[in-house]
Each structure stands twice: as C-alpha cells, then as structure tokens.
Amino acid sequence: MLDTHTPLSTLAFIGGGNMASAIIGGLIKQGTPADSILVIEPFDEARQRLESQFKVKTSPTAGAALKEAGLVIWAVKPQVFKDAAHQTGAFCKHALHLSVAAGIRSDSIAEWLDTERVVRAMPNTPALVGLGQTGLFARPSVTVKDKKWIEQVVATTGQHLWVDDEALLDAVTAISGSGPAYVFFFIEAMVDAGVKMGLTEAQAHQLAVGTFVGASELARSASESPAILRERVTSKGGTTYAAITAMQEAGMAAHFQAALVAAQQRAAEMGEAFGR
Numbered sequence: 001m002l003d004t005h006t007p008l009s010t011l012a013f014i015g016g017g018n019m020a021s022a023i024i025g026g027l028i029k030q031g032t033p034a035d036s037i038l039v040i041e042p043f044d045e046a047r048q049r050l051e052s053q054f055k056v057k058t059s060p061t062a063g064a065a066l067k068e069a070g071l072v073i074w075a076v077k078p079q080v081f082k083d084a085a086h087q088t089g090a091f092c093k094h095a096l097h098l099s100v101a102a103g104i105r106s107d108s109i110a111e112w113l114d115t116e117r118v119v120r121a122m123p124n125t126p127a128l129v130g131l132g133q134t135g136l137f138a139r140p141s142v143t144v145k146d147k148k149w150i151e152q153v154v155a156t157t158g159q160h161l162w163v164d165d166e167a168l169l170d171a172v173t174a175i176s177g178s179g180p181a182y183v184f185f186f187i188e189a190m191v192d193a194g195v196k197m198g199l200t201e202a203q204a205h206q207l208a209v210g211t212f213v214g215a216s217e218l219a220r221s222a223s224e225s226p227a228i229l230r231e232r233v234t235s236k237g238g239t240t241y242a243a244i245t246a247m248q249e250a251g252m253a254a255h256f257q258a259a260l261v262a263a264q265q266r267a268a269e270m271g272e273a274f275g276r
Helices: 018-029 044-054 064-068 078-091 106-113 125-129 144-157 168-177 179-196 201-221 226-232 239-249 252-274
Strands: 010-014 037-040 057-059 069-074 096-099 118-122 132-138 158-162
Touching: 010 018, 010 064, 018 037, 018 044, 018 125, 018 144, 037 044, 037 064, 044 057, 064 069, 064 078, 069 078, 069 144, 078 106, 078 252, 096 106, 096 144, 106 118, 118 144, 118 168, 125 132, 132 144, 132 168, 144 158, 168 179, 168 252, 179 201, 201 226, 239 252
Parallel strands: 010 037, 010 069, 037 057, 069 096, 096 118, 132 158
Antiparallel strands: 118 132
C-alpha cells in the first residue's frame, strides 16, 4: 500500500487520461484505497469511465477538496498545463507535485504553482501494462522523503530512473517516452513484409510481436551487449547477415539515430513553446 507520507490523505490527479489511468490502476492493485484518490477531469465521459473502472472520486473542476491532497499528479496535455495550473494552484500550493506532461520545464511549473516541491516525470505507454520506463528529475527543494514517495507511485507502472540534469529528460523522451511508437513502427513494417511474402496478417503479427517480446527479454536478461547478441545470430553469408547488410547499406542506424535526435529537439522546443 502507498505510504500516505503526510496527514493529507488524498492523492489528486489533474487530468484522467491514459497515463493517469495507468498510475491509478497500479496504485489500486497495490492496495491504495480508491476513495483516497481524487481526479479532476473536465470531460463527462472520462469521469464516468474512471468512476466505473476504479471507483475513485472525480470532479469536473478544481476546488477545496484539493486542499486535502498531499501529492498532486499533473497528467494534462502540455498546451493546457499553464491554464490548469492557474485554475488549480491556489488549492494545492502546499502539496508535492509530480508532472507527467511532456516538455514542460520544472521552472515553469514551479512558477505557475508557486512552489519548489516539483518533480518531473517522463513515462511511456507500456505503463498501461506495468512495463513502463519513467525518467525522473527533482528540483532541489524536493526532499529524500518526497523522492521515496514519488518512487512508490511510479513503481506501480514499471521501472524508473533519476537524472540529475533536467535537460536529460529530453533524451529520455526521445529514447523511451516516444520509444514504443518506434517499436510499433517496426512491427508494422514486419507484418506488412510478412503478408507480402505470403503469410496471413495474423501469422505475421504473431511472429513479429513475439520476436520483439522474446528478443527484448533476451536483451534484458543477458550479460552480453546487444551488439554481441546480434553478432551471435548473424552468421556470415546467412539470412540474418543478408538482412543486416541491407540495413547497414541503407544507413538505417544513422537515420534512426537522427530520428531520435529530432524527438529530443522537439521535446526541448515544446518546453520553450508551452512553458512561457
């Protein structure tokens, strides 16, 4: 069960979308009482889904109930964060704040909420199945005890790591935050290729997804580097060698790395654009 950490017993979410749902689901599975969670969500359909699925308390607007929140988790879109903070901040200035909004710098969040107890997180969508990766950055005023509390929360969705330089969260965004889309992109391409080679779509999907799952688990559990694992299945003159050679000649690694740099740069741009 999540340690309430302070006498303020409510855990509040501003926004009730997919990432909020992933965290809420994880917390409840680990024993956090549903009635200790409050979600501020303006859309009726989303509130009804949250109430039905998790039995949590919801409200369309911020109000006095937020004064009972010891931890506030910001799960809003970057472009609406500033307005939401101005509407909500007066009720929860006392709380510890965790933002999962992409790109928004902690300087902006601290200014909008008039507090230095701010932690930024960059999660990813596998959090929905408990296999997420979350990068974390804490402002100097966040205590060790605060960090432990944040770790308890994000641990319900998978693994986490702390970075000392906030700019590194842009790299986290490029690697793991956007990363699931890269995997889906490659799975898509493999399925399309399989169909063109004569497999059914269902057969190609099973093979492609299963290969990613198996190879990822092998990479996670092996003591060798991915390069060595790749070399072990790449016999010179064989089928894998033909495929890898084709990708190398096409400059795929360089193109892929350029794509990740583009994601990193866009994360930095979003911080500038939406953090004013």
